[in-house]
Amino acid sequence: MTTELMTDAAATAASTTTAVSAESRTVDIRALDLDRDAKNIHVWLTHPRAHYWQMTGLDESGVCEYLGGVQNSADDNGWVGSVDGIDCFYVETYLPSTLIPGDVVPTGPEDIGMHLLVAPPDGDGVRGLTNRIMAEVIDFCLRPIEHGGRGGRRVIVEPDVRNTAILEKNRAAGFNPVSEATIMMGEERKRALISICTHEDFESSELVGLLNREDVEAGVPATGGVPIAADERPSPDLAVPETYSHLNPDTFAVAQRHLVAKALSEFAHERLIAPVRATGPNAGSDDWELKVGEVASKDAADTVTYTFSARVLPLEHWVIDEASITRRRGDTQLDLDAQELVVELQDALGIPENLMSTYLEELASTLASSAFKLAGEVKGHRPDSTDLLTADFQTTEAAMTEGHPGFIANNGRIGFSLSDYRKWAPENGQTTRIEWVAASRKHSHLSVGVGLDEAAHCEWALSAEERELFDSRIRSAGRNPEDFHLLPVHPWQADHRLAITFAADIARGDLLPLGAGLDEHQPQQSLRTFFNHSRADAPYVKVALAVQNMGFLRGLSPKYMRDTPAINDWIAELVGTDPAFGDAGFRVLRERTALGYTGDVYHRTQETNPHRKMLAALWRENPLGVIEPGQKAVTMAALLHRDHRGVAFASELIRASGLSPEDWVRSYLRAYLQPLVHALLAHDLVFMPHGENLILILDNHVVTGAFMKDIGEEVAVLGHRELPDDVERIRALVPGDEKALSVFTDMFDGVLRHLGGILDSDGVLGAQKFWALVAEVLDRYETEHPELARGLAGDVDLRAERFAHSCLNRLQLRNTVQMVDIGNQAESLLYAGTMRNPVAR
Incomplete structure (x- = not known):
């Protein structure tokens, strides 16, 4: 079985430029013919650019043996693609369950695994040709069998996490990363980023426009096949979209019960409510009740009563048996609802009326997040506590479900859409590429810690490839890289704030958007901090994020950033020179460099405001290296x-x-x-x-x-x-x-x-x-x-x-x-x- 999606030839072919348009070419895909194709594929597989396939050392007979195994397999198929009649790429489709463990990504018979190998370019290439090939291959995998495709429901790929070129191609094709896992490829291991592309993902991707779809409206498949008659078109799917599948009554009831239990426990702990011992012939020593709604209505029939079993431990810690909680109005039992509980308790909780809806929205978001995580756990998509004993650092980071243990509304994240949540919520464990902006030196300040200078900071914070990429983009805009600092920006922040809140700064050239970097980052539980997966020695990066979460808009102050490295150095020196800390194994992770932009108009208002905290970053040491x-x-x-x-x-x-x-x-x-x-x-x-x-x-x-x-x-x-x-x-x-x-x-x-x-x-x-x-x-x-x-x-x-x-x-x-x-x-x-x-x- 192959070990990678695409060679680095993809990046080369896509970057070469001629006047010929990739969209005008004819692309065909046919079944592998061993006698006809083995020689070509041997040349492609043994090229140095194909090193991720791990076959560069095979001779032609070895490649023939390998391809024969694919051809004779019940689970694998080989395909050869041509452009204008010239064979130039090889595709393998396979049953994903034969390669990807079911506990990593559960798969079904309609899922298709896919590997793609594009031939090394011969002379000048065609601009965008690799993108066109990628689009045709995804379309081929998803198109119905009766129309010349493979009939896949989803396409699943597992590229090596180091192969940044193909990771970018996958993103452009609509693939969404779902899990990082170690996969056995024969006797070899690789760290793979499992990613999935559905019909909907592909149709909304950057590459779908490269297909020749002049006849699609008439029912003609994108590549070959026969027209689809109107009465043969599939009827619309009447089921609830999978996007909302976690918001089902059963899952949400569990999330509601858990949050109601936590609310009763913490509100009692903070003495906002005062449950009393339950009375009656069947009441046990651990049974309690709480009456709410009496202030709002003098009618006892409107009073809502909560009953539950609980033990009160030291520090007035209420351990409530979630299954025991009931909610009644008179003799009528009601469903548990955390938002309704807060409305019932509004007077006791003292929530200002003008902020009540904001708190209720944070509760709604917390419940939705809990339901999403619970649904994933039940399906086996998330590790359980036993799995975490052997899980790596970042798998554990993403597996957390509770957030802050004391706060009730602890996953508000007001500002995130559902798609934002799926991409950037820490519990999803997705990786992303951080956006960058060039910030004018005269309006930004870089602070570096002891032992660092600006050059050392840049080598630490960015890869050599990223530095070269951004310098070239700055020069292509007619500007000098020496006039700017490179500032990372959360992708959400870039989309929602950069071109709107800071439109004037971009227009006058004080901010120059540079696009996404090359390193893959995973959001941490603190939401705006990212862990770098691409470079083992890379630091964490913490950025501003104008999302309302748990009582704050999660900004980052440029003013505070100026002194942050110095404060960290002083703390590190104190901790490092006191043997009492060393004896306890206690260390600090220094925030060694920080950068903030202050050239905006918001820094010239009379009083401070949240907009002053929207463009800043710091870089923190990584514990895995020590x-x-x-x-x-x-x-x-x-x-x-x-x-x-x-x-x-x-x-x-x-x-x-x-x-x-x-x-x-x-x-x-x-x-x-x-x-x-x-x-x-x-x-x-x-x-x-x-x-x-x-x-x-x-x-x-x-x-x-x-x-x-x-x-x-x-x-x-x-x-x-x-x-x-x-x-x-x-x-x-x-x-x-x-x-x-x-x-x-x-x-x-x-x-x-x-x-x-x-x-x-x-x-x-x-x-x-x-x-x-x-x-x-x-x-x-x-x-x-x-x-x-x-x-x-x-x-x-x-x-x-x-x-x-x-x-x-x-x-x-x-x-x-x-x-x-x-x-x-x-x-x-x-x-x-x-x-x-x-x-x-």
């Missing part, structure tokens, strides 16, 4: 992940590790809690340590270290220690009890409360024992560092009896558009009294 062989990187958010079966990844890790649950949790807390406590007590330094902001290092399924990321925007020094001038903006002076909230709120309440609840619910480790282990870590730290046990100023007490109950959902409910003032976050917080500290002395 972990040891045999170690595995995984987002910390994975520890709070449950799959569609209800199986928790954390519980699976503990079982697979061979350690006792106590020892496993101790190792995790030493890598996560202990260094962050040390940062606070020894340095007055706090991070934003939620699940998406840490990458854990696993050795044999045990957490042995951690990388802290997202430094520039989410780090603070809470004391009077001396700081360099370009780091001073991270200082925030607060009293000791507020310092302690960086542990109590961000770690205890934001992460450990949920992990302890998962392990308790799974019967792996009881909640009381879990919190005893947390106390054990604090005791050990106090023993090892008695002089730091209460911080530099002696005003921090992590073993206090109670602490202020800072509430995240209250922030979002108060202002769904901007939860907090980034410049004064402490003053923006909302509290609901105090909570008992589970590790109090």
Whole structure:
């Protein structure tokens, strides 16, 4: 079986230019004739450009043997194509299930796998000819058999992820990447990007216009065949389009039940609602009820009652049995509906009327996302928690389903269409090519960290091919590359903002759109950050994205970008020179370079505005280059992940590790809690340590270290220690009890409360024992560092009896558009009294 779609000859043939038009040529495809075709195909397969087919070393008899196997196979077929009567390309169609594992992409008998080999050019080529060939081959695969095609429902390809030329051809033909997987090709392996093209995808692609379709309206197939009589035309498909298949009643009911359970749990935790013990002869000790709607109506018949079973663990963590939840109005049972619940609770939740619909829309988006992910899991398109034990870093990143564990509306993404969601939502795991724009140097600022200059930054941030490509595009526009910085832009941002919001900047030449880069990137859970799949040493890139998500428009400030590398260097130096961090395996991923554009009119208004944060980027170190062989990187958010079966990844890790649950949790807390406590007590330094902001290092399924990321925007020094001038903006002076909230709120309440609840619910480790282990870590730290046990100023007490109950959902409910003032976050917080500290002395 072949191993690649197309040789690099495709790129060459497409780029050569003559006056001859590819559209005017006649293209034919016929069945492979071994005697007639073996010699030609041997020349094509053994050309250096065909190295992805892995047959460059075969002699002619070897190629004959290979082609004979294809010809005699029940699952494979060979085809030879000609242009104006000259044979110049080879096509293989095959049954995808023989090559692509079913757990990667489930396939059916009407799916067609396809490989394409275009002959190396002989002299000057024909401009666009490879595109024309590609279009004809896809049409051939999808056209009905009775009209000379292969009758495919979908065409599936699996190009090598390194073959950027064919990846671009596939994109132009309408292929959508669905999964990256390792595929066995005989005894060889390759990392493939599985991509699918349907009739609809192809018909809306860039290449479909290259077909000769003058007679299509009369029912003539695009290449050969006979006209289709009007009464033979297929009747319209009356089924709901597959695009909306996840929005079916059964799947959505599961998503609704899960979100209602989470809403009841978190609203009760934040004391926005107060469930009471259920009464009656059949009520158990864990049964609760909540009456809503009484404020809106004095008629008891309008009151809605929720009943459910729940246990309340430390930190007022409500573990609700989702299956037990019922909703009734009088004696009538009602369906569970998260949006209806919020409407019923509007007065209790305190949502301003002018922002109510925005919050409801974020809930709708969260539900739709949950249903989409659930549908994929049920169909086997997504890994379960057991699969994740052996999954790679980016597979795990894309497998997450929960988002932030505390927020109810945590997947709002207002601004994304359904097609945007499918392309750029992190949980879909798709790769994309980032758009780039040349930004005038006089209106942009590049900041570089210690040890870097602009040339080193460009070599790190872009491949040599990309730098050459963009320089040529700038010169072709009559401009000098030396006058610009190269700024990455999210594809959504480029489509929705660049040519509209910044139309004047483009018109006067301060911004020069350059199109897509060559490297393949995968969006991360933080939505606007991308991981580079094309270059092993490449950094993450974080860009602005004017999409409303979880209480913020996800912009990126050029003002903040100026100091970001300096702040990261200072933090990295502090962490790297303190052995307490090294002993815990704790490191930071530096944001080493940053770039922002400020030439727009929005930067000349009297007050700041979201439009000032739409064109900026930063580049962050990649952890995979520094972990040891045999170690595995995984987002910390994975520890709070449950799959569609209800199986928790954390519980699976503990079982697979061979350690006792106590020892496993101790190792995790030493890598996560202990260094962050040390940062606070020894340095007055706090991070934003939620699940998406840490990458854990696993050795044999045990957490042995951690990388802290997202430094520039989410780090603070809470004391009077001396700081360099370009780091001073991270200082925030607060009293000791507020310092302690960086542990109590961000770690205890934001992460450990949920992990302890998962392990308790799974019967792996009881909640009381879990919190005893947390106390054990604090005791050990106090023993090892008695002089730091209460911080530099002696005003921090992590073993206090109670602490202020800072509430995240209250922030979002108060202002769904901007939860907090980034410049004064402490003053923006909302509290609901105090909570008992589970590790109090």
